[in-house]
Amino acid sequence: MAAVSMQISDGVAVITVDNPPVNAISQAVRQGLMDAIAAANADERARRILLICAGRTFMAGADVSEFGKPPLKPDLPDVVAAIEGSEKPVVAAIHGQALGGGLEIALGCHYRIALQGSRLGLPEVNLGLVPGAGGTQRLPRLIGAEKALEMITSGKPVNADKAAALGLVDQVMAGELQAEALVYTQTVAATVPAERRLSSRPVKTVSGSLFDDWRKVKAKRQRGVQSVQACIDAVEAACTLSFEAGRQKEREMFLALRGSAQSVALQHIFFAERQAGKVAGLNGAELMPVQSVAVIGAGTMGTGIAMAFAQKGFDVTLLELSAEALARGMERICSLNAKSVQRGRMSADQSEAMQARIRTTTDYADLADVDMVVEAVFEDLGVKTKVFAQLQAVCKPDVILASNTSYLDMNKLAATMERPENVVGMHFFSPANIMKLVEVVKTDYCNPVVLKTVLGLLKTLGKVGVVSGVCHGFIGNRMYQSYQREAGLLLLEGATPAQVDRALYQFGMAMGPFAVADMSGIDISYMMRKALTPEQYDTRAFTVHDRLVESDRKGQKTGAGFYRYEGGEGAGVNDPEVLALIESVADELGFERREISDAEIIERCMLGLVNEGAHIVEEGIAGSASDIDVVYVNGYGFPRHLGGPMHYAKAMGIDNAAAKIASYAEVLGDRWWSQSDTLNQAAVQGHWD
Numbered sequence: 001m002a003a004v005s006m007q008i009s010d011g012v013a014v015i016t017v018d019n020p021p022v023n024a025i026s027q028a029v030r031q032g033l034m035d036a037i038a039a040a041n042a043d044e045r046a047r048r049i050l051l052i053c054a055g056r057t058f059m060a061g062a063d064v065s066e067f068g069k070p071p072l073k074p075d076l077p078d079v080v081a082a083i084e085g086s087e088k089p090v091v092a093a094i095h096g097q098a099l100g101g102g103l104e105i106a107l108g109c110h111y112r113i114a115l116q117g118s119r120l121g122l123p124e125v126n127l128g129l130v131p132g133a134g135g136t137q138r139l140p141r142l143i144g145a146e147k148a149l150e151m152i153t154s155g156k157p158v159n160a161d162k163a164a165a166l167g168l169v170d171q172v173m174a175g176e177l178q179a180e181a182l183v184y185t186q187t188v189a190a191t192v193p194a195e196r197r198l199s200s201r202p203v204k205t206v207s208g209s210l211f212d213d214w215r216k217v218k219a220k221r222q223r224g225v226q227s228v229q230a231c232i233d234a235v236e237a238a239c240t241l242s243f244e245a246g247r248q249k250e251r252e253m254f255l256a257l258r259g260s261a262q263s264v265a266l267q268h269i270f271f272a273e274r275q276a277g278k279v280a281g282l283n284g285a286e287l288m289p290v291q292s293v294a295v296i297g298a299g300t301m302g303t304g305i306a307m308a309f310a311q312k313g314f315d316v317t318l319l320e321l322s323a324e325a326l327a328r329g330m331e332r333i334c335s336l337n338a339k340s341v342q343r344g345r346m347s348a349d350q351s352e353a354m355q356a357r358i359r360t361t362t363d364y365a366d367l368a369d370v371d372m373v374v375e376a377v378f379e380d381l382g383v384k385t386k387v388f389a390q391l392q393a394v395c396k397p398d399v400i401l402a403s404n405t406s407y408l409d410m411n412k413l414a415a416t417m418e419r420p421e422n423v424v425g426m427h428f429f430s431p432a433n434i435m436k437l438v439e440v441v442k443t444d445y446c447n448p449v450v451l452k453t454v455l456g457l458l459k460t461l462g463k464v465g466v467v468s469g470v471c472h473g474f475i476g477n478r479m480y481q482s483y484q485r486e487a488g489l490l491l492l493e494g495a496t497p498a499q500v501d502r503a504l505y506q507f508g509m510a511m512g513p514f515a516v517a518d519m520s521g522i523d524i525s526y527m528m529r530k531a532l533t534p535e536q537y538d539t540r541a542f543t544v545h546d547r548l549v550e551s552d553r554k555g556q557k558t559g560a561g562f563y564r565y566e567g568g569e570g571a572g573v574n575d576p577e578v579l580a581l582i583e584s585v586a587d588e589l590g591f592e593r594r595e596i597s598d599a600e601i602i603e604r605c606m607l608g609l610v611n612e613g614a615h616i617v618e619e620g621i622a623g624s625a626s627d628i629d630v631v632y633v634n635g636y637g638f639p640r641h642l643g644g645p646m647h648y649a650k651a652m653g654i655d656n657a658a659a660k661i662a663s664y665a666e667v668l669g670d671r672w673w674s675q676s677d678t679l680n681q682a683a684v685q686g687h688w689d
């Protein structure tokens with residue numbers, strides 16, 4: 001079937017794009033559209049044109065897989081110009097998503113109608129780009145500069161109703177789109193009114209400081225992301241230059257950004273996230289039906305997990321040992337929802353409906369019919385084993401049993417069950433109703449269909465699932481320990497917590513490691529380390545952490561940790577007591593303190609991650625290096641525009657990274673800096689997979 005086809009129906013030339021799965025605008029689509037617009041204009045049977053898409057969505061944007069390759073004509077801006085220049089009026093009928101180049105094509109059309117529930121947006125900024133086919137020039141002319149800035153710099157799509165309110169679409173449809181769109185098209189004027197060609201419209205004047213204000217706000221909120229600032233420049237050009245000059249400027253920026261390191265990193269993460277959700281060899285396998293879910297434990301994690309499911313329409317049964325613990329859990333859910341309503345993130349009705357989907361119980365017998373259970377009780381194998389035994393006694397035999405654990409041996413837990421193949425680990429990140437990452441831990445017994453079902457379920461929840469093998473800390477926490485190890489050693493060698501945190505924050509991390517430790521509680525990793533033998537980690541690097549915990553400085557919750565927290569909230573302040581402790585521990589352990597540069601901090605912490613990551617790939621704990629990047633970007637505050645630690649190593653040259661790791665092995669010893677074959681091979685190949 002051709003990517004673009006045309007047929008005449010009741011005086012309307014219906015142009016249909018059919019390029020599954022998302023009607024990405026490939027060369028074939030661009031050429032097809034050019035030809036179809038010309039043919040429709042030449043065809044005397046048609047006086048009007050309708051542009052519509054087959055399958056699940058309108059065009060979801062330019063075909064990103066073409067970006068790294070030599071450009072193929074026709075260019076998308078020329079296609080949009082041809083549509084806008086059509087003598088006969090063109091109506092875009094949108095369903096699913098009209099994103100990026102897809103929306104730019106729709107903006108080239110003279111009328112836009114959208115099916116209820118469809119979404120329209122310019123998400124190019126998320127790929128390190130500016131819209132490159134006139135989006136930054138036409139959108140401000142249609143909805144005003146400020147609203148356009150909002151849509152283009154956030155990359156967030158709006159729904160059809162909002163689009164109608166903005167004036168982005170002319171009408172929202174509720175029925176069968178093609179039939180309704182045909183009727184609509186027949187009603188539009190046969191001659192295109194001048195203002196319907198957006199390129200010929202003026203942009204409304206804007207207040208003098210608008211663009212500078214946006215630059216300042218965005219420099220903070222989307223720190224270090226080049227494309228955000230470029231998007232603001234492009235919209236400003238729409239307000240200050242002619243359409244043609246603005247369009248040229250936009251195009252130059254698009255082409256320059258397309259090959260930039262940030263855009264390459266963001267494209268890598270885009271495809272890596274989609275790859276992570278796949279289970280090899282299971283194409284077409286039927287998923288297990290999951291409609292009802294039980295969550296065991298109404299603590300912070302349990303309630304967050306219950307919310308994540310209920311938010312997406314699942315019936316959730318929340319189980320606790322006592323009615324009091326359940327009441328506390330429900331209170332937490334209600335208060336989080338109230339905050340979301342207050343901030344306009346959900347309506348009061350949505351909040352009520354979500355809460356109504358969570359029923360509570362203290363009786364395991366109430367879980368007899370659920371399709372899946374997620375256990376989120378105390379992180380202790382003995383406690384979890386008892387819970388699983390109780391679940392086995394009451395649940396139906398094919399129930400999926402998941403444990404929310406951040407480091408325990410899931411093989412041991414699964415082995416206690418009659419159907420170990422139905423057991424998986426699901427390591428949610430806190431707050432579980434918000435954080436996107438879930439590590440899905442695959443045991444030695446795991447049924448791949450269970451794995452695929454859980455990954456599919458996570459997609460429904462709007463999460464990103466990454467499969468991890470069984471090891472202490474799985475992918476993320478095991479690597480994080482290497483990162484914390486280097487940060488901890490750097491303190492003893494001469495840095496301060498504030499210097500390490502500042503250097504890594506400036507690199508792009510959401511927070512530095514010591515600020516993170518204080519926020520999540522230093523005692524949490526302390527407990528995790530207690531499950532390890534001294535041979536399994538560098539005890540020196542964590543001596544300061546341990547001493548802090550043992551003197552009741554557990555972080556923010558006790559008012560002091562690596563920093564002191566005055567007044568409870570806000571950023572911590574440096575504490576001379578901690579600096580004295582660091583110096584005394586360094587002395588005790590025989591470290592000679594020296595000047596440490598920010599560059600060394602970044603390199604050692606990053607390469608600590610990379611080296612451990614390569615071991616993790618070699619051991620098969622992670623399926624690929626790109627899975628590791630997905631974990632770090634979605635769960636550990638790694639800057640998305642740097643693509644994750646393994647992509648960072650690729651960008652610096654894996655051979656360079658390997659040489660530096662080898663030099664660290666020489667200076668610091670090869671206990672933690674030993675090189676895996678995976679690293680050495682990748683250094684030769686220049687890529688990981």
Ligand code: 3H9
Nearest residue numbers: 024060061062063064065076099100101123131132133274
């Ligand atoms: C752009 O338009 C630039 C222009 O301004 C200027 C040009 C000159 N290209 O996400 P899913 C694949 S930049 C190629 O799992 P969903 C995806 O890899 C673009 N492939 O489905 C996956 O493949 P596979 C601006 C694409 O239902 C399959 O489609 N547009 C593209 O959860 C299914 O994807 C965007 O940034 C693409 N553009 O979500 C939109 N999009 O099956 C990007 C998807 O082999 N796309 N694929 O793994 C999305 O946000 C989501 O895919 C969408 C569907 C919401 C559409």
